[in-house]
Amino acid sequence: MNLPNKLTLLRIIAIPVFIVVLLLGYRYTATIIFIAAALTDMLDGHIARKYNLVTNFGKLMDPLADKLLVMAALVCLVELGDVAGWMVIVILAREFAVTGLRQVAASEGIVIAAGTTGKIKTITQMIAIPLLLLDNWPCRYIGVPLDQIFLWIAVAMTIISGVEYIVKNRQLLSM
Structure with a gap:
């Protein structure tokens, strides 16, 4: 598995961690996790295009991971009343x-x-x-x-x- 795909998987794995941390009330830590995960989204796409590492897995999972991260954050923010x-x-x-x-x-x-x-x-x-x-x-x-x-x-x-x-x-x- 290439680096961009590993970054995508890392972002997916970070989502439940983000949710738990946020819902336990650690907003600053959750924000750091969110920002780091969002940055991997930019980074994996850049690396994949620059080094010709675009894969079918990446084409499918990268946008899905992005959507899951955003949706998880927004649903949690609804839960928290924000x-x-x-x-x-x-x-x-x-x-x-x-x-x-x-x-x-x-x-x-x-x-x-x-x-x-x-x-x-x-x-x-x-x-x-x-x-x-x-x-x-x-x-x-x-x-x-x-x-x-x-x-x-x-x-x-x-x-x-x-x-x-x-x-x-x-x-x-x-x-």
């Missing part, structure tokens, strides 16, 4: 819809690359979640709800990117 459940439902619905669309495309030999709005969605989620985990630290001291701002941007980008994927690939819906 995020509205409807926001997580919107994000989950988009992820299932886009993943389903990609599966249909893959069955036809078509690859749907991540679009710019999807990348912005991911980035805003990866910023919002640590801010939410840390109760908007350090911005809470200056009265700027940056955690909520990034969460709302992430939800908006989730909707926009989901619509964009469906519109751009609507021909797949009739297959």
Whole structure:
């Protein structure tokens, strides 16, 4: 197994550790785990492309690991009362819809690359979640709800990117 795939597996293994640590109340430690796992997502893709280590396992598991990490964090934040459940439902619905669309495309030999709005969605989620985990630290001291701002941007980008994927690939819906 190559290094990018090992990093993907490490991210998957980190998810239950993150959940337990967060739900036990160790938000700072959970945030460190989340950020480290998120960084492995960027790192494994970079290494795989740079050294031509792209595998079918990585193509399938890397985006799945990313989605599982984000969903685990958001569901836990709903449990802790920090995020509205409807926001997580919107994000989950988009992820299932886009993943389903990609599966249909893959069955036809078509690859749907991540679009710019999807990348912005991911980035805003990866910023919002640590801010939410840390109760908007350090911005809470200056009265700027940056955690909520990034969460709302992430939800908006989730909707926009989901619509964009469906519109751009609507021909797949009739297959």
